[in-house]
Structure formats: structure tokens, C-alpha cells
Amino acid sequence: MSESGKHPAVIAVLEEIAQWKSRADGEFTTSMAEVDREEDASRRAIEEAQRQLLALATLRAELRDKHAQVAMEAERRERAALREGLSTDRGVIEARAAQLDVAIGAREAELQGQLKDPEVAAAVEEYEKFVEVEASLAALPASYRRAILDHHERVRRRLEPVIAASNAGPPVLGLSPVGVGVLFAVDPADGTPEALVAVLPVPYSVCRDWAERKEDLASLFAYRVVAAVSRLLAAVGAGSAPIQYTELAGCLAIQVWLGDCEIVGDLNERALEEIDALREEAEELSAAGIELYGLWVRAAMLADEEG
């Protein structure tokens, strides 16, 4: 008890403590409310970030899908472009074959006209008779045989311009040059090749129907590529590799099984060298204004589209 009759001093202390505690409680409540708000805000931010991550993951998957479709579409377009190119080149060769045939026909008609000249006709008749009996000349006495051969030589000289013109190279069409391509591919693309294919821009009928169709520029083109492939195979140690001729997009394809051969050297480079040599050699292609190129493509680009 206080001496003044006032409340004991301890009460004041306790009141102070109570006030202090009340303030502390108030501060605590305020602070906790602040923490709760901050926590809520952070949680919302995390949820938003998670939503964004999810959206980004979805976008990534969509982009990947789209990109895969782009790659597939690029392959589809590439495959279509190669086939379109083959078809266009085949059209060029067929058109120029027809033009070359007309030019050859005109030249032969002119030569046939020369054969009607009475002097030339008489010489041709003698030439023909000699050809008929040539095989039996050996049975004749030497002096008689010599006289016949001398006479034939005179006839041959008289006909030399006609003979030379008959065997002259193809007439030059004088058309602007057009490039056409032979497509090459090996399977598998990496490692040891098991199969080689060359696709020519000529109709498959050149191979299948050769006995029914007239030999033309497309036929000669095919002979030259068959020769080039044969030389290529011999050069890389695959001379006995089995060859098949098949149809691809209406064109002639030369397929070679290399699985049983050990390839020596660079198949790709050698193939292009053979095409270069072919281009130099093929008079009829030059005459028709055809410039030949070799082009390596992925084997998948020559396969039929799935589905």
C-alpha cells in the first residue's frame, strides 16, 4: 500500500505493461496484416509466373510442332520441286528430240535427192553391188580381186561427199541452251552406300518400249548415262554390281545395288566427273542446245511421298 493513499505503484507499472503489450499487440497485428498482404502478393506473383511458364512451355511445344511441319513441308516442296524439274527437263528433251528429228529428216531428204542424180545413182548401184559380193571376193583370183577393189575404191571416192554427209554429226538446231539435270542419290546417305540411283529426265518408255519407239535424242541421252554409270561403277570397283532400270515419276531411273561391293574412291565426285565427260562427248546434246548437269540429292527426296 502506498503511503499517500494512492494506488500502489505496482499498479501503474502493470498498467504501463498492459499499455505496452496492447501497443505491441497492435503493432503485431498490423505487421502480420502487412506480411499477409505481402505473402498474398507474392503468391499471386508466383501463380502468375507459373501461368507464364506454362504458357511458355505450351508456346515452345507449338513452335516445335510448327517447325517440324516446316521441315516436313520443306521436304515435300523439295520433293515436288525435283519431280517438277524432272518433268520440265523431260519436256525439254522430248521437244528438242522432235525438232532434231525434223532437222535430221530434212538433211536426209536433201541427201536422198542427191542420190537421184543419174551419175550418183549409177555409182550407188555399183557400190551396192560391191557390198553384196564383198564377202565372196576372197575366192576370186588375186588379179581379178585387185581390179574389183581398185574400181570400188574409185566409186567410193566419187561417193565420198554423200558417205561423209550420211555419217555426219547431228545438225545444229541453233536454239538457246537449256540446262537439264540427272539426279543422283545413294542410300544410306551416310556411311557405306548400299544403293545408287540415277534419275534421267527421259521417259521410261525409252527403256521399256525401245523395240516399239524410234530411237531419238531421249534414247541417246539414256545410252550416254547408262555408259557413264557403267564407267563410274568400273572406276569405283563395282563393275559387276547388279543394275535395274525402273520408272520414277515417269522418268527412267537406273538403280544399282552396291551392298556386295567395296567402293573405292569418291562415288559422288566421280559421278559428276562422268557427267562432265558425257557433256563434252555428246554432240547430239550440244546440237540440240541441251546442257547436262549432275546433281546429288538425298535419297529420301526421290522416294514416293507417304500416305
Added chain:
Amino acid sequence: MAGLELFQRMSVEQVARWLELHPFEIVRILVADGSLPSDLKLDANCVERVRVAGGLETWWDGPPAPRGDEPPVRALVRALFARLLDRGYVEPKLVRADNLFRGLDAEHQRALRRSVNALIRGGVLTSAMSATGLTLSLAAGREADARTFADQGAGPIDRLWDQD
């Protein structure tokens, strides 16, 4: 009067018709022989090169006459075995596959091809690829069977030649 062909060298197609060979085979044989002319025009010498380098032979001047009521194809296959044996085409000696058919008409060629395929499957004939085309031979050890069939139309080969 003769035309220009009297003076012209032959095309690959003309030689192919003459030799009963696909034009691509003519080209391959001449490439392997190193004698393909750069202008693709062939003279008599080239034709002979094809014949020799390609090992071309003509085995038939028509289908053989069947014995009694023997099926014509069976007579053909018997005659084929006789020719293979007479020419010694026993493994490892190889003959061009198309030699087996040259000289026959299309119908008999088709029939004989079917039998030859059956005999390859049956192991009586063996096949191999060469730079100048498909080659065949009588499998080693089958000479006696081949002779029996060729002479008497009997033996194991009689069960194989018409197997599809």
C-alpha cells in the same frame, strides 16, 4: 535403189534388234570392252566386239520337237540342259543368261524363262551378275541329274522345272 543406210553406220537400236539384246546391254558391253564410239554409231567391227566381248551366242533356230506326247516346254528344258552340258557351262563357267533364249520366239522364250527361274530357285542353276549382265551356270554336282533329264526326261530335275 539403196538409200542412205547403205553408207551409214548402225544405231545402237539397230544393233540391239539384230543381236536380240536390249540397247542398254549393247552400251554396257561396249563400255566394258572400252570400244563404245563417242558418236554412238556402230560399224561391223563394233557389232563383232559386242558379240565377242559380250559372249553372245545363239543357241536355237527354233523350239525342239517334243518326244511323243511330251509337253513342248519340257522338251525345251531338256534341250536346254543338253546345250548347257555340251558347252560345259557347269559352275564356275558362266554363260550370259540371254544366250539361253536367243533364237526362240517370244512365246517359247517366256516359257523357258519361267522354267529357268524355277530351276534357279531349286538350286539346279546358279545365277550371278557381271558387268555385262546376268550370267548363269549349271550348279556344280548337278551334272548327272542334268544329263539324266536331258536324255531321259527323268530324275530330280523333272520335279523342278515347272514349279511356279
